[in-house]
Amino acid sequence: MTKKLTCISCPIGCELTVYVEGDDIKVEGNRCPRGFEYAKNEVTNPQRMLTISVKVENGVMDLVSTRTDRPIPKKMLEEAISYIKGLKVQAPIKRGDIIVKDLLNTGANLIATRTVLKK
Numbered sequence: 001m002t003k004k005l006t007c008i009s010c011p012i013g014c015e016l017t018v019y020v021e022g023d024d025i026k027v028e029g030n031r032c033p034r035g036f037e038y039a040k041n042e043v044t045n046p047q048r049m050l051t052i053s054v055k056v057e058n059g060v061m062d063l064v065s066t067r068t069d070r071p072i073p074k075k076m077l078e079e080a081i082s083y084i085k086g087l088k089v090q091a092p093i094k095r096g097d098i099i100v101k102d103l104l105n106t107g108a109n110l111i112a113t114r115t116v117l118k119k
């Protein structure tokens with residue numbers, strides 16, 4: 001299998017070509033080793049940051065914006081979204097508060113990216 005990717009590990013954005021044959025992975029186009037790691041993860045276990053709103057009770061706003069503090073496996077995004085949609089948190093919430101610790105055992109915390117005061 002051959003795959004074309006753009007490395008997003010730094011602003012240069014090298015265009016990568018990834019060759020996969022069984023467990024053998026070769027990468028061309030990367031200017032540094034981070035490009036190889038990025039390409040390897042993309043073809044073996046792609047990860048993404050998750051940004052999502054969480055319902056708030058007793059707050060001046062009904063939702064608080066959140067994000068994971070590190071990428072989580074792409075294959076777990078759907079499960080994480082449906083879990084987070086079922087949550088309700090109590091105001092007040094401060095920017096940076098941990099809303100969910102170790103989200104679905106991914107090692108990532110879901111953190112508030114804004115403050116929501118109590119009504």
Ligand code: SF4
Nearest residue numbers: 007010013014032035
């Ligand atoms: S391969 Fe290295 S230099 Fe190129 S975009 Fe990725 S991190 Fe930046």
